[in-house]
Amino acid sequence: MTIIKLHNTKTRRKEVFTPLNPDNVRMYVCGPTVYDRAHLGNARPVVVFDMLYRLLRHVHGADHVTYVRNFTDVDDKINAKAAQTGRSIGDITAETIRWYLDDMGALGALEPDHMPRATAYIGAMIAMIEDLIAKGHAYAAGGHVLFAVDSYSRYGALSGRTVEDMIAGARVEVAPYKRNPMDFVLWKPSTDDLPGWDSPWGRGRPGWHIECSAMAQELLGASFDIHGGGIDLAFPHHENEIAQSCCAHPEGGFATVWMHNEMLLVEGKKMSKSLGNFFTVRDLLDQGIPGEVIRYVFLMTHYRKPMDWTADKAAQAQKTLENWRSVTRDLHPTPLSQFAPDPALVAALANDLNTHSALARVNELRTKPQKLLDNARFLGFLSDGYRQATSVQGIETTGNTAMPESSDMLSSLAQKLNDLRAVAMQSKDFADVDRLKAALLDAGIEVRMSKDGVELVPGPGFDPAKLEGL
């Protein structure tokens, strides 16, 4: 069996991964707060943990992995959006979830086995909070329920800080009802215009962190294997999750391995609205950048390093993928039951998700197109959708430039070019040939002429309208 090594934030070391139960490898990844389109940074953990999911399914069997990624559908940002637009919260969250799944699907990410919504687990959260109060780890005050960080000696262990250090930094919310300034909210009161649920502490809503603790407990149990997310979540979110879960369920260890992806930069700078370099996955897709190109750019960089999104990298990735597509154009994927991924590729992934090496390995397979195709698909590339969308047949399915006959048109144009060329070979007058070729190039078509004949391959900028009259 493949030995998987993963970097564990908890120990700050790369460790051999040993599942608690090999028949059910369990992974929880923090999902989005659904108030708007996912921005590019939101997509990085999705792609990173999608690769881990694929690796785990390969090593342990697809039926022996459980992947949970939540939707945070109760949050003040959602409330603000509802107030601002006049739309209902349910409407906003339902639409945003749909967008999210569409956009992440475009990036080649498999859907997790469970995608729980926080609002479906309010009861479990309330029960957990009651339990924490009963065990002396939480207290009600000022209409809120707070977690008492002083009641958990290991608070701060994951992110390598102590309560004293953080108070010295003094960047904590001052609230008179807090026993310790670092105490964080488990439950807070809701006014009538805000979403709320009846609870022993009055009508209110959960704090941010408790949902992940409750849903992980419900779906994966008190101990599970991997918990993932962006590095910015390590503190406070994950630290607080650990405190809640380990205090409520001291019999369990919560997550064994903690994995965090580094942040995303855009052209060397942090993505922010004020810098004007803020954009969503959908923005890029709408610009005509295929989701697989975004996926490739993400996987070029190791997940524990900051990843810089640049137009240059996108162009490079696009070029590589077009090459892969071109080499494998006439091939059919091997049925999964008969496919085994390349050992060197699996070894790269098993080494703390060295996706860059895995991609390099696929590139080496260019001389074996069938292997290239199958292994690229194993990594989530060269999907049917991508191959179609970038082939003649697919042009018609993209909708905006419906040209059902473009395939026939191309083959007749290829024939015409071939005939002209045959004549020109005799006459040595290539003017007509060059004229037609130039027009085809202008329409975004790659012209391949060889001794065997002429091949026309539509490129990414293919514009069928320009073929009119040729």
Next chain:
RNA sequence: GGCGGGUUGGCGGAGAGGUUACGCAGCGGAUUGCAAAUCCGUGUAGACCGGUUCGAUUCCGGUACCCGCCUCCA
């Protein structure tokens, strides 16, 4: 102030204490009516200063610079 990460050739970006990374771009060649595509070949590294070592870009320490977190954030 506290915690953490980074600095590799023109660009992106890995592994490994001593042997070619790889890709892109460049250059040379094959092929081509000219191209494209493809194939072959090829140059350029390891922020700085010390230490350990027979030998370090790779281990250890320091310096400089960059970045993230500590407040909602993937």
